[in-house]
Each structure stands twice: as structure tokens, then as C-alpha cells.
Amino acid sequence: MMYVNxxxxxxxxxxxxxxxxxxxxxxxxxxVLSVNGFVVKLNxxxxxxxxxxxxxFYTENEELTDNGHAYSCAIDCEMPILRADxxxxxxxxxxxxxxxxxxxxxxxxxxxxDDVTGLDVIHRKQVGDKTGYVMNVAGVCREGAVALRSSxxxxxxxxxxxxxxxxxxxxx
Numbered sequence: 001m002m003y004v005n006x007x008x009x010x011x012x013x014x015x016x017x018x019x020x021x022x023x024x025x026x027x028x029x030x031x032v033l034s035v036n037g038f039v040v041k042l043n044x045x046x047x048x049x050x051x052x053x054x055x056x057f058y059t060e061n062e063e064l065t066d067n068g069h070a071y072s073c074a075i076d077c078e079m080p081i082l083r084a085d086x087x088x089x090x091x092x093x094x095x096x097x098x099x100x101x102x103x104x105x106x107x108x109x110x111x112x113x114d115d116v117t118g119l120d121v122i123h124r125k126q127v128g129d130k131t132g133y134v135m136n137v138a139g140v141c142r143e144g145a146v147a148l149r150s151s152x153x154x155x156x157x158x159x160x161x162x163x164x165x166x167x168x169x170x171x172x
Contacts, residue, residue, distance in 0.1 A: 020054060021057060023050050025049075025156075027045075027046050073145065099114060111148055112146070
């Protein structure tokens with residue numbers, strides 16, 4: 001007779017939206033002082049984007065390279081229309097490297113990128129769609145998404161003098 005020890009791992013009932021991004025916060029990599037506690041410079045420009053359900057998703061692929069593990073991280077966001085203010089922001093940040101904090105569909109908070117490996121912001125128009133655009137925030141990171149202890153912005157940016165001056169809402 002053979003005996004085995006069975007341990008349960010994970011219970012995902014009611015947690016079906018983990019890869020969906022509800023809110024995305026973008027910080028220029030140059031404004032990030034440390035990802036340990038996610039400390040940013042005073043007066044850093046932080047851009048918040050809020051998305052309609054099932055229009056923004058996070059993917060992560062781990063690769064084993066000659067230098068160890070690397071993670072291809074990407075956030076793909078569908079925008080129903082490219083508004084003038086959003087277009088201006090995308091153009092102004094075309095070559096900027098960013099670090100992202102996002103809240104997923106299960107209200108968990110995640111950080112991708114760091115003060116060394118920022119992510120690129122790219123946008124493209126959907127073929128055959130007269131108004132739709134996709135924004136892609138992607139890059140190769142030293143670590144995959146890091147779980148944050150809170151999804152409360154005041155806690156995430158606790159070491160920073162923070163204000164809510166600039167925001168983009170894509171819930172159209």
C-alpha cells in the first residue's frame with residue numbers, strides 16, 4: 001500500500017479577474033528613487049489611468065537566459081477612442097521609460113519595472129477600427145510583477161508627497 005501527503009494549494013473561487021487591470025499608475029523611471037517601498041521624487045509626475053472592465057490585461061512570461069531569469073512583462077490596454085488629451089500624453093511620453101503600479105480585478109496591487117529596468121510605452125491603432133487604439137506598456141524586467149502590501153495609493157506612495165492633480169479615465 002502507498003501513502004502520500006496531499007497539500008492544497010490555492011483556492012481561486014470568486015477570483016477570476018487576476019490578469020485584468022482596473023487601474024494603472026505610470027511613473028517615469030527617472031522619478032523613481034527606489035522600488036523598495038516604491039519611493040518617488042518629490043513632485044514626480046504620476047499618471048493614473050482607469051479602464052473599463054475587460055479592456056486592459058497584464059501578461060508575464062519568464063525566460064531562462066544565460067544571465068539567469070528574465071521576465072517579459074506587458075500591459076495591453078484597449079481604448080475605445082483616442083481622445084486629444086490622451087494622444088498628447090502618449091506623444092509627450094513616447095520615448096519615456098516608466099515604472100507601473102496597477103490594481104487587478106481582484107483588488108490586488110502589483111509593481112512592474114524598477115529604477116534600472118523601466119518599461120516602454122507604445123500605442124498602435126487597431127486595423128479596421130476607425131476609433132480604437134491599444135496602448136502597450138512592456139519591457140524585460142529582472143523580476144516579474146511584485147505584489148504590493150496594499151492597493152491603497154496613499155500606502156503605496158507612503159514616502160512621497162502625493163497629490164491627485166492629473167488623471168485619465170477611459171471608462172467610455
